[in-house]
Amino acid sequence: xxxxxxxxxxxxxxxxxxxxxxxxxxxxxxxxxxxxxxxxxxxxxxxxxxxxxxxxxxxxxxxxxxxxxxxxxxxxxxxxxxxxxxxxxxxxxxxxxxxxxxxxxxxxxxxxxxxxxxxxxxxxxxxxxxxxxxxxxxxxxxxxxxxxxxxxxxxxxxxxxxxxxxxxxxxxxxxxxxxxxxxxxxxxxxxxxxxxxxxxxxxxxxxxxxxxxxxxxxxxxxxxxxxxxxxxxxxxxxxxxxxxxxxxxxxxxxxxxxxxxxxxxxxxxxxxxxxx
Numbered sequence: 276x277x278x279x280x281x282x283x284x285x286x287x288x289x290x291x292x293x294x295x296x297x298x299x300x301x302x303x304x305x306x307x308x309x310x311x312x313x314x315x316x317x318x319x320x321x322x323x324x325x326x327x328x329x330x331x332x333x334x335x336x337x338x339x340x341x342x343x344x345x346x347x348x349x350x351x352x353x354x355x356x357x358x359x360x361x362x363x364x365x366x367x368x369x370x371x372x373x374x375x376x377x378x379x380x381x382x383x384x385x386x387x388x389x390x391x392x393x394x395x396x397x398x399x400x401x402x403x404x405x406x407x408x409x410x411x412x413x414x415x416x417x418x419x420x421x422x423x424x425x426x427x428x429x430x431x432x433x434x435x436x437x438x439x440x441x442x443x444x445x446x447x448x449x450x451x452x453x454x455x456x457x458x459x460x461x462x463x464x465x466x467x468x469x470x471x472x473x474x475x476x477x478x479x480x481x482x483x484x485x486x487x488x489x490x491x492x493x494x495x496x497x498x499x500x501x502x503x504x505x506x507x508x509x510x511x512x513x514x515x516x517x518x519x520x521x522x523x524x525x526x527x528x529x530x531x532x533x534x535x536x537x538x539x540x541x542x543x544x545x546x547x548x549x550x551x
């Protein structure tokens with residue numbers, strides 16, 4: 276749901292030519308937007324997922340003369356440490372280095388915390404907290420040994436900063452990701468910078484389904500001070516910044532991208548009580 280114009284606007288001030296970027300879960304949704312933005316900025320991009328999508332669905336950009344550059348796909352389940360390492364190994368084998376890792380893979384279906392099975396909860400925590408750690412460990416081993424070090428960007432969620440009813444294990448995992456980010460930033464400095472982007476409501480195909488179509492999306496967007504959902508390009512722009520030399524003194528930070536947050540419920544409740 277990110278237009279070419281939005282993506283070009285996000286990449287206008289960044290030049291990643293000669294850089295190599297890995298985006299986990301980069302073949303759809305927010306990850307697709309992030310991977311596309313890095314491609315647009317000139318990077319070589321590796322994306323991964325549990326199932327290979329059709330090649331036309333992979334992030335791609337069209338350059339001058341009509342030539343196309345497409346992300347390289349690696350199949351793997353980054354909840355497994357060996358698969359996470361294999362994704363990084365493939366990036367090194369193909370391109371010789373790794374400059375930026377974006378830990379984007381994540382998510383969770385709704386589940387009642389009272390009845391969620393242990394297997395379900397363990398899978399949610401594995402995807403949203405342990406997988407970023409596995410990938411970060413593999414990336415750090417490479418970045419520490421190369422000139423220029425590298426940058427890691429973890430994609431979090433406002434669900435980790437406020438109550439997350441219906442997705443309790445997901446929210447707890449994203450809260451843990453913010454803490455993990457701060458700890459790794461200290462342990463791995465100065466060669467590797469580690470930051471987090473906690474995203475609010477983002478317009479993706481999954482969001483359209485979740486909120487019941489365009490009408491539902493409009494009602495929810497009206498609760499955001501900026502009056503709209505974020506686009507994948509909005510999140511991608513932050514990733515481009517945090518991975519670049521423009522953010523060379525930024526590490527251990529959680530950037531909250533939520534359009535101003537949510538109007539406090541008490542304001543709506545008070546308004547309902549006003550006469551007339």
